[in-house]
Amino acid sequence: MSLLEVNHIELSYPSTKLFKGRKDVKVLKDISFSIEEGTCLGLIGTSGAGKSTLGKAILGIQRPQQGQILFQGNDLYRSDKHTRQKMRRELQVVFQDSYSAVNPRMTAEAIISEPLENYEKLSVSEKRNTVIELLERVGLSEQDLKKYPYQFSGGQLQRINIARAIAVKPKLIVLDESVSSLDMVTQSLILQLLNQLKRDFSLSYLFITHDIKSAFSISDSIGVLEKGELIEQYESKDEFFSSKHPAVQRLRESILAEHPRFRTIRRNDG
Template sequence: MSLLQVKEVTHSYGSRTFFNWKGRPKKVLSDISLAIEEGTCLGMLGTSGAGKSTLGKVILGLERPQSGQILFQGHDIYTADKHTRQKIRRDIQAVFQDSYSSVNPRITAERIIAEPLENYEKLTVAEQKRTIVELLERVGLSEKDLKKYPHQFSGGQLQRINIARAISLKPKMIVLDESVSSLDMVNQTLILELLKELKEDFGLSYLFITHDIKAAYSISDSLGVLEKGELIELYDSKKQFFTSEHPVVKEMRGSILAEHPRFRSIRTRVSHT
């Protein structure tokens, strides 16, 4: 059984005028089906407005779809009993694009990471502090960062704190929604390497939502492509993406900027297909 199964999910938003809501709902997801296995990363590619973030919200339980099912370890996350839903909320965490808006600017790094621990664990003060220090060190920070506030960190450092918070409960899966897109190239590379290490060390599964083919290529085991709310392609391997003849996929491949030697060779292969 797959860790996560998305079954024929459809979701719409209403349209709005200046004064009120009216008109036909706008379909943002249309009959989406996919699965994520334990310990694997599915990279979900698509341009702005393709429905990627909405899919992430539906999987996280933040947007109930009009139809279809989200099954986590066989349980429907929207119809499961309270105890099961609580366990699912613990087992599926998220890291979002904007590291600053994802945290309370008035609390320290220690308090940010402590929030989920206080909600789900029963630790002594000493145990909690020790756990938080271990988490900070695991993401490349240190004990001296405990008392710092968000504005005292760079974007890359603060995203590391968000990642530390996400792994604090030892989840089975993390939804990463454009989690490196606001970072510079150096920090993108460092955060992607960190995510790959955590995936291997903890057996994590990821849904890696992005518009960046290179980022998806570096971390994903399989790839999907969303276009106007439809899952137009789903590839078991990254190689299949680079040989696909689908016009949308071919256009996406043609947009790759090959700054890195690894992607120069990819772009050369693509140009000959």
């Protein structure tokens, strides 16, 4: 049994009052895939492809109109309250904007403590020691406990968000463009951290991104989303780069060379 199974889900947004009478906008179309325990599925697509909507559906935030999402064999939207609460513990998320994902009035200690307070029964000293261990695990230290979000860089604050996500030892973390707002050096460091945590805790990831290089640095397999459809899925880098699908070819063309000297500018002479 797969850790996560997404079976034929479809999701539409209702048309706005301004365009009354028009059909609902279909955002996700007959999407199916699975994620095995201890693996990462990279989900690549351009802006508007439906990546974040799919992430919200898997997190239980946006209910699809059709299909089924199973997490550890349980239906995410049709299980009883106790089962849903257990699934919420074992299904965490790290968002793109590290600053908007936290309360600016809370210290790093309070931010990381949130899931521990919700799901664990720890004494004050036990909770503090756990938070210190988590900070150290993500490359920060005890000296950062009482700092507020504005006192951290974007990369440091994303480490705090990751520490919060792993605090209750989840099975699956949805990483929604979690490195795209960071500079290249910080991206590399965060991706190294995520890979290490994946190995150490046997974590599974759904890595949502538009960045092909980031996806291949962390993912065991790659899915390509185009206009709400999962058009192809690849088990290797070679498969992706040899694909003849037009959407995949466009994604490949979007990859910039490492050095600006080797980058080309496409002009529209029409």
